Amino acid sequence: MAAMSQTPFIAQATAARTAARELATLPRGRKDAALHAMADALASAAGDVLAANAVDVETARAEGTSQAMIDRLCLDTPRVDGMVQGLRDLAGLADPVGDVVRGFTTAAGVRISQVRVPFGVVGIIYEARPNVTADAAGICLKSGNAALLRGSSSAVNSNRAVVKALRSGLEEQGLNPDAVCLVEGDRTVTQEMMTARGLVDVLIPRGGAGLINAVVTGASVPVIETGTGNCHLFVDRSADQEMALQIMLNAKTQRPSVCNALETLLVHREIAEDFVPKAMAALGEAGVTVHGDESIQGLDGRIVPATPTEFDAEYLSLDLAARVVEGLEEALEHIRTHTSGHSETIITNDLVTANRFTAEVDAAAVLVNASSRFVDGGEFGFGAEIGISTQKLHARGPMGLLEMTSTKYVVVGVGQIRG
Amino acid sequence: MAAMSQTPFIAQATAARTAARELATLPRGRKDAALHAMADALASAAGDVLAANAVDVETARAEGTSQAMIDRLCLDTPRVDGMVQGLRDLAGLADPVGDVVRGFTTAAGVRISQVRVPFGVVGIIYEARPNVTADAAGICLKSGNAALLRGSSSAVNSNRAVVKALRSGLEEQGLNPDAVCLVEGDRTVTQEMMTARGLVDVLIPRGGAGLINAVVTGASVPVIETGTGNCHLFVDRSADQEMALQIMLNAKTQRPSVCNALETLLVHREIAEDFVPKAMAALGEAGVTVHGDESIQGLDGRIVPATPTEFDAEYLSLDLAARVVEGLEEALEHIRTHTSGHSETIITNDLVTANRFTAEVDAAAVLVNASSRFVDGGEFGFGAEIGISTQKLHARGPMGLLEMTSTKYVVVGVGQIRG
Numbered sequence: 001m002a003a004m005s006q007t008p009f010i011a012q013a014t015a016a017r018t019a020a021r022e023l024a025t026l027p028r029g030r031k032d033a034a035l036h037a038m039a040d041a042l043a044s045a046a047g048d049v050l051a052a053n054a055v056d057v058e059t060a061r062a063e064g065t066s067q068a069m070i071d072r073l074c075l076d077t078p079r080v081d082g083m084v085q086g087l088r089d090l091a092g093l094a095d096p097v098g099d100v101v102r103g104f105t106t107a108a109g110v111r112i113s114q115v116r117v118p119f120g121v122v123g124i125i126y127e128a129r130p131n132v133t134a135d136a137a138g139i140c141l142k143s144g145n146a147a148l149l150r151g152s153s154s155a156v157n158s159n160r161a162v163v164k165a166l167r168s169g170l171e172e173q174g175l176n177p178d179a180v181c182l183v184e185g186d187r188t189v190t191q192e193m194m195t196a197r198g199l200v201d202v203l204i205p206r207g208g209a210g211l212i213n214a215v216v217t218g219a220s221v222p223v224i225e226t227g228t229g230n231c232h233l234f235v236d237r238s239a240d241q242e243m244a245l246q247i248m249l250n251a252k253t254q255r256p257s258v259c260n261a262l263e264t265l266l267v268h269r270e271i272a273e274d275f276v277p278k279a280m281a282a283l284g285e286a287g288v289t290v291h292g293d294e295s296i297q298g299l300d301g302r303i304v305p306a307t308p309t310e311f312d313a314e315y316l317s318l319d320l321a322a323r324v325v326e327g328l329e330e331a332l333e334h335i336r337t338h339t340s341g342h343s344e345t346i347i348t349n350d351l352v353t354a355n356r357f358t359a360e361v362d363a364a365a366v367l368v369n370a371s372s373r374f375v376d377g378g379e380f381g382f383g384a385e386i387g388i389s390t391q392k393l394h395a396r397g398p399m400g401l402l403e404m405t406s407t408k409y410v411v412v413g414v415g416q417i418r419g
Numbered sequence: 420m421a422a423m424s425q426t427p428f429i430a431q432a433t434a435a436r437t438a439a440r441e442l443a444t445l446p447r448g449r450k451d452a453a454l455h456a457m458a459d460a461l462a463s464a465a466g467d468v469l470a471a472n473a474v475d476v477e478t479a480r481a482e483g484t485s486q487a488m489i490d491r492l493c494l495d496t497p498r499v500d501g502m503v504q505g506l507r508d509l510a511g512l513a514d515p516v517g518d519v520v521r522g523f524t525t526a527a528g529v530r531i532s533q534v535r536v537p538f539g540v541v542g543i544i545y546e547a548r549p550n551v552t553a554d555a556a557g558i559c560l561k562s563g564n565a566a567l568l569r570g571s572s573s574a575v576n577s578n579r580a581v582v583k584a585l586r587s588g589l590e591e592q593g594l595n596p597d598a599v600c601l602v603e604g605d606r607t608v609t610q611e612m613m614t615a616r617g618l619v620d621v622l623i624p625r626g627g628a629g630l631i632n633a634v635v636t637g638a639s640v641p642v643i644e645t646g647t648g649n650c651h652l653f654v655d656r657s658a659d660q661e662m663a664l665q666i667m668l669n670a671k672t673q674r675p676s677v678c679n680a681l682e683t684l685l686v687h688r689e690i691a692e693d694f695v696p697k698a699m700a701a702l703g704e705a706g707v708t709v710h711g712d713e714s715i716q717g718l719d720g721r722i723v724p725a726t727p728t729e730f731d732a733e734y735l736s737l738d739l740a741a742r743v744v745e746g747l748e749e750a751l752e753h754i755r756t757h758t759s760g761h762s763e764t765i766i767t768n769d770l771v772t773a774n775r776f777t778a779e780v781d782a783a784a785v786l787v788n789a790s791s792r793f794v795d796g797g798e799f800g801f802g803a804e805i806g807i808s809t810q811k812l813h814a815r816g817p818m819g820l821l822e823m824t825s826t827k828y829v830v831v832g833v834g835q836i837r838g
Binding site for chain 2: 021024025104106107108110112114117119120197201202216217220222223224225240243246247249250251254336354358359360362363364365366367368369370371373374375379380381391392393394396397406407408409410411412413414415416417418
């Protein structure tokens with residue numbers, strides 16, 4: 001590792017690295033005890049956390065922040081309880097560290113095990129949701145990683161109060177509190193964090209497309225890109241239309257603001273005249289505005305015109321882009337052109353069509369006859385989720401504890417040399 | 420994917436993307452037939468390849484290129500035969516695409532399979548070794564990926580001749596020749612390649628530290644860093660000293676120019692007076708110059724002084740840095756400070772010491788009583804190797820066909836929606 005000038009960030013990251021070394025070989029029992037101690041400390045500090053959060057919320061209001069942003073920033077007792085419970089739940093999950101992924105003996109008789117190990121120091125760069133602070137710290141700790149938490153300045157008082165509690169929980173268990181660090185400062189610090197090769201092992205940005213793009217472009221530290229989701233639903237001619245309606249409504253309206261929500265509806269030409277008016281009735285009742293191109297506008301008077309760029313955007317609202325396609329080929333072509341690689345769904349009863357769709361669509365998750373809202377670490381049974389990766393390196397799809405680890409090869413011989 | 424202006428590189432990468440779509444679902448039999456056809460075409464074109472290579476070598480000589488570089492650039496009949504055989508060998512390996520990595524059914528009764536898929540388009544940026552052109556193209560093809568091969572300008576005639584043959588083999592099998600593309604042009608093209616998000620899925624640099632650092636720093640496309648290896652050997656007080664001598668000699672001298680060769684020797688204080696003179700005799704006979712710090716200089720007159728920076732560098736030559744350490748703790752501390760995260764070895768007969776070393780050293784491979792020269796895709800039995808990753812994301816250690824793939828989740832329901 002090249003010598004670096006000692007800035008406050010470098011000092012903090014170096015301290016986190018020392019803590020990471022201790023965490024790497026800590027047995028599960030001690031990590032679980034630490035998670036419970038962190039939960040206890042956070043529960044005890046709930047009053048301080050809420051008071052600190054009130055300061056952040058007041059500042060945000062005074063600065064004219066949007067109500068949606070304030071909703072994300074705001075903590076209340078149920079949200080703090082959720083953070084506390086999240087830490088306790090992590091203690092109940094299996095520890096991936098030490099798992100032997102593969103093992104074999106080579107032609108030279110050397111025994112090789114590929115063993116799961118923590119990354120080391122994980123940097124999380126995220127926006128104004130203080131609950132991410134506790135979630136990310138807990139997931140990192142359970143997977144044996146130290147966490148450098150770079151929250152947004154608008155949540156700094158809340159984040160300080162949460163991190164203070166988490167660190168006191170670590171100390172109470174005799175652990176190095178630098179396993180959880182809040183990274184503060186102006187944009188220069190974010191820049192330092194993104195380029196701290198040798199100090200930060202992995203960066204995970206969590207937030208909107210702007211934040212993620214800035215990190216992916218600016219970082220020389222390896223990044224796991226978590227995703228925007230421009231999710232499509234293709235209703236094939238063979239679809240059970242009642243099933244298609246239910247899944248479409250669920251994927252669009254159950255929680256419109258999340259990345260696995262439906263954004264574009266594609267309808268097979270042969271059933272469009274029948275299906276589209278039924279879909280419009282159901283979507284209209286649910287308060288969804290449908291934006292269609294010329295292929296679909298004539299089929300229902302409630303469809304408003306869509307500009308071509310609408311097929312590339314995430315609405316994250318009760319809006320849905322829609323078009324009619326000639327068949328599977330055109331649906332595949334549309335998805336290929338517009339996908340963000342998150343979750344793509346087909347409703348079909350034709351087995352060959354289903355198999356072609358799952359084989360040919362290039363996305364983290366490809367669904368047949370199920371709602372894209374299932375593409376989620378919790379629904380997958382991972383117990384915890386740090387985000388949903390839309391990149392192809394390392395992890396793709398929901399990322400649980402397993403995806404927060406690397407591996408190393410342990411090679412054991414009895415004196416073998418290479419001939 | 421954002422619209423990009425159409426440069427020659429963008430046109431080429433877009434063509435490779437189309438080819439990658441075909442490759443992604445190609446059955447193994449057709450890929451293996453293509454590999455044999457590529458091998459046949461390369462064998463038939465051997466004369467053209469050698470003639471083109473002679474032009475490159477002549478130009479390099481005229482430009483005063485170092486002999487070591489010319490050795491790497493130079494092809495002869497055995498090397499071309501090796502490239503041909505390498506392609507045939509790939510046909511004999513298992514196809515990782517389509518493997519089900521994990522499968523489970525969720526609480527909602529949705530069936531989930533995590534299936535191995537190709538990355539798509541893989542960019543390889545490499546230096547003046549034309550044999551990499553065939554190796555990398557073959558590994559990419561077998562793993563279902565299209566290859567954008569960015570060789571060095573000094574090998575451009577050789578690379579053109581090799582790629583021409585490989586593409587004719589693909590065409591002979593009715594496959595899209597854009598599965599193998601040679602990327603030509605000045606440095607602007609490398610820059611385009613490193614930032615072609617959405618067109619290039621993964622970049623793998625192969626070459627010296629300068630090349631790798633330039634790619635890691637300049638790329639916004641995800642990178643797999645292949646490694647420099649500042650590999651250490653710690654001879655514990657409990658070591659079988661004869662075993663230690665044999666492994667030390669093998670790791671240092673069997674092929675000094677490669678990344679898994681030994682670069683630094685650490686000797687336990689308690690055996691140093693006994694072991695160091697024996698080591699010096701053996702190393703001296705093998706033509707190795709030992710560069711020691713003050714801890715070791717007094718133990719043998721043949722040791723030349725080492726500057727502190729020598730403990731951070733890869734010699735890649737018959738030179739070896741050496742020091743005496745007080746014990747395991749100091750050995751761990753030295754390795755932690757100077758490791759490049761490639762391969763680290765202990766020679767010991769003490770089980771607890773061995774287990775602490777393998778648990779605490781943070782590297783792609785940690786070896787006990789075996790030569791670091793075994794850290795190699797061929798020796799691991801992977802059959803083919805695209806490089807040795809020293810990063811922690813995605814792949815760590817030797818990368819075979821498995822490491823050239825991503826996964827996707829295939830999610831199948833019978834109409835489930837999320838409650």
